[in-house]
Amino acid sequence: MNEAEAVLETVVLSPDQRAHYQLAWLSTVDHKRLGILYMLTGLVFFIIGGSEALLMRLQLAVPNNHLIPPDTFNMLFTMHGTTMIFLVVMPLMFGLGNYFIPLQIGARDMAFPRLNAFSFWLVPLGGILLHFSILIGDASTVGWFAYAPLSETPYASRLGVDYWAISLLVLGIGSVGTAINFITTVFCLRAPGMTLRRVPLFTWMSFINSMLVLAAMPVLNGALVMLLIDRRLNTHFFLPAEGGSPILWQHIFWAFGHPEVYILAIPGFGIISEVVPVFSRKPIFGYEFVAGSTIAIALLSLGVWAHHMFTVGLGRPMDTFFAASSMLIAIPTGVKVLNWSATLYRGRIRLRTPMLYCIAFLVQFLCGGITGISHAIVPLDWQTKNSYYLVAHFHYVAVGGVFFSILAGFHYWFPKISGRMLSEKLGRLSFWLMVIGFNGTFLPQHILGLAGMGRRIFTYPDLPWWGVLNMISTVCAFFMAAGAIVVLTNVVNALIRGQPAGDNPWEAWTLEWATTSPPPEENFDALPPIHSRRPLWDTANPDRPDPVVGPDNETGERWDKHVTAIVAFALSEAGFFGTLILAFLYYNVQPQPGPSPKELDIVRTAFFSVCLFASSFTIWRSEKCQHRGNTAGMVTWLLGTIALGTVFIAGQGMEYANLLTHGMRIDSNLFTSTFFTLTGFHGIHVIVGLLLMVIMLVLALMGDFRGKSASGLAMVGIYWHFVDAVWVIVLSVVYIIPRFI
Amino acid sequence: MNLTQFLISDWVWSPLAVFCAVAGLITYFRYFGWNERAGWIVASATVFLLTLMSPLAALAEGYLFCAHTAQHILLVLVVPAFALLALPDSVRMPARIARLLHPAVCWACGVGAMWLWHAPLLCNAAAESRSVSAVQTISLLIMGGAFWWQLLAPSESQRMGPLHAMAYLFAACVACTVLGIILTFSPVTICKAYLHPVDRLGIEGMIQGNLGMTGMRDQQIGGLIMWVPMCLVYLGSIFGQLARWYAAPAETTLSVS
Numbered sequence: 001m002n003e004a005e006a007v008l009e010t011v012v013l014s015p016d017q018r019a020h021y022q023l024a025w026l027s028t029v030d031h032k033r034l035g036i037l038y039m040l041t042g043l044v045f046f047i048i049g050g051s052e053a054l055l056m057r058l059q060l061a062v063p064n065n066h067l068i069p070p071d072t073f074n075m076l077f078t079m080h081g082t083t084m085i086f087l088v089v090m091p092l093m094f095g096l097g098n099y100f101i102p103l104q105i106g107a108r109d110m111a112f113p114r115l116n117a118f119s120f121w122l123v124p125l126g127g128i129l130l131h132f133s134i135l136i137g138d139a140s141t142v143g144w145f146a147y148a149p150l151s152e153t154p155y156a157s158r159l160g161v162d163y164w165a166i167s168l169l170v171l172g173i174g175s176v177g178t179a180i181n182f183i184t185t186v187f188c189l190r191a192p193g194m195t196l197r198r199v200p201l202f203t204w205m206s207f208i209n210s211m212l213v214l215a216a217m218p219v220l221n222g223a224l225v226m227l228l229i230d231r232r233l234n235t236h237f238f239l240p241a242e243g244g245s246p247i248l249w250q251h252i253f254w255a256f257g258h259p260e261v262y263i264l265a266i267p268g269f270g271i272i273s274e275v276v277p278v279f280s281r282k283p284i285f286g287y288e289f290v291a292g293s294t295i296a297i298a299l300l301s302l303g304v305w306a307h308h309m310f311t312v313g314l315g316r317p318m319d320t321f322f323a324a325s326s327m328l329i330a331i332p333t334g335v336k337v338l339n340w341s342a343t344l345y346r347g348r349i350r351l352r353t354p355m356l357y358c359i360a361f362l363v364q365f366l367c368g369g370i371t372g373i374s375h376a377i378v379p380l381d382w383q384t385k386n387s388y389y390l391v392a393h394f395h396y397v398a399v400g401g402v403f404f405s406i407l408a409g410f411h412y413w414f415p416k417i418s419g420r421m422l423s424e425k426l427g428r429l430s431f432w433l434m435v436i437g438f439n440g441t442f443l444p445q446h447i448l449g450l451a452g453m454g455r456r457i458f459t460y461p462d463l464p465w466w467g468v469l470n471m472i473s474t475v476c477a478f479f480m481a482a483g484a485i486v487v488l489t490n491v492v493n494a495l496i497r498g499q500p501a502g503d504n505p506w507e508a509w510t511l512e513w514a515t516t517s518p519p520p521e522e523n524f525d526a527l528p529p530i531h532s533r534r535p536l537w538d539t540a541n542p543d544r545p546d547p548v549v550g551p552d553n554e555t556g557e558r559w560d561k562h563v564t565a566i567v568a569f570a571l572s573e574a575g576f577f578g579t580l581i582l583a584f585l586y587y588n589v590q591p592q593p594g595p596s597p598k599e600l601d602i603v604r605t606a607f608f609s610v611c612l613f614a615s616s617f618t619i620w621r622s623e624k625c626q627h628r629g630n631t632a633g634m635v636t637w638l639l640g641t642i643a644l645g646t647v648f649i650a651g652q653g654m655e656y657a658n659l660l661t662h663g664m665r666i667d668s669n670l671f672t673s674t675f676f677t678l679t680g681f682h683g684i685h686v687i688v689g690l691l692l693m694v695i696m697l698v699l700a701l702m703g704d705f706r707g708k709s710a711s712g713l714a715m716v717g718i719y720w721h722f723v724d725a726v727w728v729i730v731l732s733v734v735y736i737i738p739r740f741i
Numbered sequence: 742m743n744l745t746q747f748l749i750s751d752w753v754w755s756p757l758a759v760f761c762a763v764a765g766l767i768t769y770f771r772y773f774g775w776n777e778r779a780g781w782i783v784a785s786a787t788v789f790l791l792t793l794m795s796p797l798a799a800l801a802e803g804y805l806f807c808a809h810t811a812q813h814i815l816l817v818l819v820v821p822a823f824a825l826l827a828l829p830d831s832v833r834m835p836a837r838i839a840r841l842l843h844p845a846v847c848w849a850c851g852v853g854a855m856w857l858w859h860a861p862l863l864c865n866a867a868a869e870s871r872s873v874s875a876v877q878t879i880s881l882l883i884m885g886g887a888f889w890w891q892l893l894a895p896s897e898s899q900r901m902g903p904l905h906a907m908a909y910l911f912a913a914c915v916a917c918t919v920l921g922i923i924l925t926f927s928p929v930t931i932c933k934a935y936l937h938p939v940d941r942l943g944i945e946g947m948i949q950g951n952l953g954m955t956g957m958r959d960q961q962i963g964g965l966i967m968w969v970p971m972c973l974v975y976l977g978s979i980f981g982q983l984a985r986w987y988a989a990p991a992e993t994t995l996s997v998s
Contacts, residue, residue, distance in 0.1 A: 108742060183820060196904075197987060288987040299911070299976055305970065317958055318925070321965040330974075490916065550989060589929050741929070 013700065029113035031098050032519065034120045036417065038095030039410075041123050042088050043488075048131070049083035050484065052076045054477055057441075061474040063462035074141035075160075079134070081144030082164065085264065086171045087127045089398070092406050093267040094119075094178050097206045100413060101182060103512035104200045104520060106191025106527045108283040111184035111561045115177050122174030126167045133163035143456065145257065146227070148238030148249040153231050162231060165224045166527035172217045172224070179210035179217070180568045181282035188561040191511070193530030195554045200533070201284065201509045202409075205270030207295050209263055212298045214572040216259035222579030223252040226677065233666050235673035237583070241591075243670055247312060247585060250254060252579060254305035262301040264398065266294060267471035268405030271334060272358050275412050276340050278508045279355035280347025283546065286339045287533060293332035293435050300329045310381045319378045333369055337362065352506075353427030357408035358433050364400025367392060371446070386456075389449025394444045407434070407487070414491070415505045419517040420498030426490035433483030440476025444469040509534035562711040563718065570722040573685070580681060581733055584674040588738060594669035597738035599662075608651030611730050612686075616724045619693075619717050626713055634713070639699050641720070645690045652683050675734060682730055685723045692716045742947055751799040751942055751996055757875065758793040763784040766951060769827065773912035777828045793878070803868055807933040814966065816878060817885035820976050825886065825893040832895040840881040843907035844901060848909055851888025853966065854881050859920060861931050868934035888913070892978060895977045903986035907979050914975040921968025925961050935959060937949055 028034060056076050059068040068076070086683055098116065102109055125262050133139040141159035142151045151161050186199065199207070226237040227249070236242035238249040265347040269290075277284045284290060305321040306314060340362060349355065357539045371393040375381045384390060448469050453460055504513040514536055515524050528539045532546035588597060618640040625633030657671075666676040696713050742750075769782045792798065792815040800808035834842065858864060859879055867877045891901045891909060901909060906969055936956045938945065948954045 230961075288983075292983045293909075295983065296976070297980065299914070299979070303972060315958065315961065317962045317965055321969045325969050325973075578919070582919075585923060586926060589927055 007640045016508060021583060029109075029115065029117045030521065031102050031110045031116060032417075034116055034521075035095045035097075035099030037120055038091045038098055038123065041120075041127070042091035042095060043089070044086035045083050046484070048081050049088055049394050050481060052083065054081040054311075054481060055082065057474040057477040059458060061617070062459055062471065063467045065459050068458065069527045070458040071141060074143075075134075075139045076455075077456060078140045078143050078164070079130070082130060082140075082168070083127075084398070085144065085260070086168065087123065087130070089264045089402055090171075090175060090407070091123050092477055093206075093264070094175075096409055096413065097182060097267060098203075098272070099417065100512055101185060101203050101206055102189070103416075103515070103523060104203045104510050105186060105189065105194050106511045106524060106530070107189040108523055110181050111189055112181050112565065116181050119174045120182065121175035122170050122177070124539070126171035126174065129163055129170060130167035133160045138163075145253055147251075147253075148227070148244075148246040149231075149240060150419070151227060152239050153234075153429050154239070162228065165228050165231075169221055169224050169228075171222045175213050175217050179213035179570070180565050182206055182210040183214070183568050184561050185566045187564050190525050191530060193535075193552045194511075194637045195550055195552070197550045197554070198530065201273035201287070201290055202267070202270035204291050205266050205273070208294045208298050209266040209270075209711060212259050212263050212266065212301065215302060215441060215575055216256045216263060218575035219252060219579050220256035220260075220575050222583070223249060223256065225580075225681075226252075226583065229666070229673070229677060235677075236670060237587075237669050237673060242357055243587075245586070247309075248583065250304070250309055250312060252339060252583075254308040255302075255579075258300045258305040258308060259298075261394075261397070262297055264402050266297065268361075268402045268409075269294065271405045271412070272340060272361055272410035273336075274508075274510065274670070275354045275358050275408050276618040277344050278412075278506050279343050279350045279352060279358070280733075281350070282343055282347045283337065283537075285342035285345075289335050290339050296332035297329060300332070304329065307376055307381070309449055310378050311385045312440075323363070323376050323378050327373060330369065330373050334409050336359075337366055337369075352411075353422065353431060354408045354412035354506075356428070356431045357404050357434075360431070361408060364396055364404065364438070365604065368396030368401055370713065371396065378500035384449055386454055388445040388455055391455050392442045392445035392449060393628065395445075400442070404434070404438075410487075412506070413512075414494070415501030416512055416517045416519070418495060420494045421501050421505060422490050422494045422498065426486055426493065430483045430486035430490060433479050433486060436484055437476045437479030437481075440740060441473050441480060444473050448473075456641040470609070503683050504536070509537040510536060514539075522716060560711065560714075562715050566715040568716045570718060573722065574726075577678075577681070577729075580674075584678050584733060587670040587674050589741065591738075591741075592669045592671045595664045595672055597734060599664075600675075600735055601658070602735050602739070604651065605655065605731070605735055608648045609727065611644045611651070612648040612724055612727055615641045615648070616721050618644060619720050623713055623717050635700050638693060638700070638713075642690060642693050645686060645693070645720075649683060649686050649690070652679065652686075678730060678734065682726055685726070689716070689720050689723050692719065742944055744947065744951065747799075747942075747944055747947060748796050751796045752946070753798045753802070755798075758790060760788050760932050765789075765824075773829055776829060778829060781823050781827035782903075785820050785827060788823065789820045792816060792820070796951070799942060800948075802874075803934065803938045803941075804944065805954065806932050806959045807966055809868065809932075809935075810963040810966045813855065813858065813881065813973050814974070816881040817851065817888070818971065821882055821885035822889045822893060825895070826890050828895040830895050834890070834899060835893065839899060842887060843891055844909060847887045847891045848885040848913060852913055854884035854888075855917055855920055858882050859924070859931060861933070864932040865934045868932060892982070903982045903989070906982045907986075910975045910979045910982065914972045914979075917971050917975070918968050921964045921966075921971070923967060924964030926964070927960070930956055930960060932960075937940075 001053075025033065025037070029038075040642070055068060056073065059065055059073055063397065075171075098110065098120075101107075131139075135160065136665070138158045138160045140146070140151075140156070140163070142156055142161060143740070146161060146164065149155055186196075186203060190196075191243075226235075229235050230237050230239065230244075236244040238244045238246050240246055260376070273284055273290055304322055304326045306318055307326040310319055310322075340358075364727050371389070375390065375393060387588070411422060411427060414443045449455075450524075451466070453466060501517045503516055505517075511527065511530075514528055528535045531552065532538055533549055534546050538545040622634050622637030622641060622680055625637060664672050693716055696716055699712070766782060766786055770779070773779070791963075792812050797808050797812060803811045833839075858867060858881070863877075866873045868874075890899075892906050894900045900906070924931060
């Protein structure tokens with residue numbers, strides 16, 4: 001890997017930068033280098049997660065094996081799942097997105113390069129936090145889903161789960177940052193003529209996917225926060241003995257977890273939608289349907305999580321509705337598969353390595369999709385949920401689908417990233433090793449699962465055929481490992497002595513191929529005119545261009561980038577608070593034994609709330625003054641806002657002090673737990689808002705407000721209105737509604 | 742009584758509903774005559790009558806909360822949408838009223854119609870009193886009409902742009918999902934009027950026996966109807982907007998290229 005990195009740097013860096021190479025890579029804010037860093041990070045964790053998988057397969061190779069003790073096996077599958085999802089597939093997808101979204105839309109960089117670097121560096125930080133728990137011999141053993149109460153202190157008393165949760169929080173924050181950046185970049189930085197109706201499908205799908213990240217990640221963060229408070233502050237959100245609800249953990253986790261499956265898959269769909277047309281020498285069949293079905297998948301995925309919980313016993317009404325809605329997802333996914341197939345139909349197919357991976361993707365993803373539908377059938381799900389049939393299903397989606405799409409995209413774009421061609425011979429070898437290895441590993445697991453082999457168990461009895469099938473699975477897992485080694489060899493080989501790629505080796509049609517390979521720091525010297533979805537086709541074939549799509553300038557499609565970013569951020573925060581608010585409602589609709597909301601002082605809170613609401617008005621006035629260039633007025637109104645916000649936070653402090661002196665602590669009962677968690681996080685947001693306003697004030701007093709900081713106040717304003725709006729709901733839910741129940 | 746007998750016999754006769762439907766149809770045909778969109782107004786009137794007079798209405802009247810929810814959705818989302826689709830392109834809202842119909846107002850109407858009438862107080866009142874129920878029906882139709890106006894106004898100039906419309910619908914979907922989630926998971930009964938129905942029609946046995954309905958399950962299904970099928974209506978119209986967006990012509994480009 002170090003060798004690859006060393007070679008890569010000679011290719012991508014200019015001689016100047018090479019001189020202080022390390023600093024250049026550590027401090028870079030360039031989207032292309034961050035993209036490469038994402039991918040290298042993904043690679044490192046792939047080696048770790050893959051080794052964990054191989055160890056598990058070695059243990060399962062023969063019946064009644066005792067190579068790995070049960071507890072270590074639990075640790076392995078927990079770390080393998082978490083690593084592969086959060087530290088391999090997400091960084092790889094974000095890496096490709098980082099590198100190619102700005103190029104595909106003809107932009108110079110991402111909207112917020114420094115936020116981009118911040119989001120990236122959170123990935124190694126999260127990864128190190130997670131893996132540090134191995135070094136202290138305490139890695140989490142409770143699965144990547146961390147079902148309560150198993151993940152609670154009484155059953156997992158050591159530090160593994162805490163490291164796991166903190167690491168996922170860090171990674172979740174990084175993902176939200178990346179999503180905000182992708183959304184803002186696509187919304188605000190498209191080149192002239194690159195309207196939203198013309199963006200390449202990889203960009204479009206990453207864009208929709210980022211919205212899904214905004215919706216899903218904060219829900220996980222909410223759950224993790226509650227779990228951590230349970231573990232560290234002795235509350236009982238998910239501990240049934242004290243009235244908490246382990247089912248709620250499952251609901252919140254899968255409300256994130258199901259969209260997460262699509263967060264991994266949708267960018268992969270984007271890659272397939274780029275590669276299949278180029279190697280079929282045809283435009284994509286039904287662009288609108290491929291793009292539209294992405295929206296359908298994203299929206300449906302938010303409302304079907306309970307199908308992960310059929311075995312919980314939610315009752316027939318829940319099972320029925322969620323079985324139906326889960327099956328619906330098959331429609332837009334099927335639309336996509338049909339469109340890709342129709343693109344292949346009568347195309348002049350070039351079977352190069354990227355295309356081979358795409359074709360394998362189509363077949364394997366279809367298999368995984370069909371076994372997925374079988375899991376939407378409730379009684380079948382009851383039988384197969386905890387068996388290897390499910391393991392086979394999701395590996396067909398996650399490896400046979402998602403990971404193969406990453407390999408397709410990597411082989412497709414590598415010439416652009418490095419300027420060198422990969423060897424076709426090694427590419428084919430890796431492809432066949434991967435296909436044989438993958439299907440050999442997971443196809444037998446369908447049979448094993450249907451025969452009753454349970455998942456998450458470190459060994460199995462010597463039943464007829466079980467040993468044989470497991471041995472096949474293990475041997476083939478090593479074929480996949482060999483395939484991965486061949487891919488890496490191919491990369492190193494190409495970097496050292498690969499053929500130069502030229503600008504557009506595949507004769508593709510999207511803008512990333514309109515610049516040199518690798519692209520210069522500023523990405524483009526000049527952009528071709530853009531009137532359709534395939535600008536390079538139009539340039540190459542002026543006599544028969546693609547049909548023009550929509551007008552060149554769409555009105556209402558371009559927002560201010562600061563406003564877009566802060567609105568996206570507020571939406572993600574709304575998901576976080578939404579989770580905490582629904583948890584509050586869930587636990588307090590029926591009064592808990594002990595302290596209750598009726599003991600809160602509503603009059604005093606009403607007064608402080610009025611101050612907070614008034615501050616929304618004052619900050620609006622401050623913005624108005626800034627617009628008119630009236631700095632004195634702006635400063636005055638801003639001071640007023642800070643004063644009102646401070647009064648509110650002081651009021652909250654008084655309330656807390658009062659409650660604490662009356663013996664109401666966060667661990668007293670579920671009311672106090674939910675109350676302190678919800679109002680506490682709101683309070684933190686108010687304090688952050690106040691700090692931001694102080695920064696604005698200092699900037700204004702330093703006279704720095706006419707130039708680049710002008711949009712800062714608008715951003716703080718939107719954030720502040722959001723914090724106030726959250727308080728409207730918190731006030732009604734915590735203080736007012738419980739009085740009427 | 743079994744289910745078939747119930748479906749055949751228990752229709753609710755409501756002169757007021759028939760009067761409103763007939764008056765609506767007469768007004769429509771007087772102003773616009775028979776045209777290619779007249780089918781929509783007939784559909785609207787039919788759904789309206791089925792909602793208020795079919796066995797669904799019998800169930801909604803004190804027996805089943807989930808039937809009441811289904812009625813709600815038909816009155817907010819289906820009847821007004823069909824009625825708006827029936828209007829010819831030339832119809833324009835007078836400027837004075839159009840100014841009131843700000844997107845935020847319309848959105849609040851569409852979502853508020855669901856949230857407001859599920860406040861325990863109002864929900865019980867509507868289940869127990871026919872006059873409150875009539876007020877509820879009318880308000881649902883008007884609020885639903887306001888919600889759809891932004892998307893289905895006959896003249897393109899009074900509609901939202903497709904991208905904004907998608908955000909508008911998505912936000913409505915989220916708001917109704919949240920209400921659906923609350924109803925589904927709430928351990929307390931929101932609408933107590935449905936817990937102990939007065940068995941006017943002698944169908945209590947069928948509901949609790951054959952259909953296996955309990956108070957908890959009834960509310961859960963009500964919540965799920967709001968959560969899943971109702972969102973599918975929004976989702977369907979998001980696709981309508983998507984189709985509208987992609988179908989928009991390339992008029993300005995032709996001069997450029």
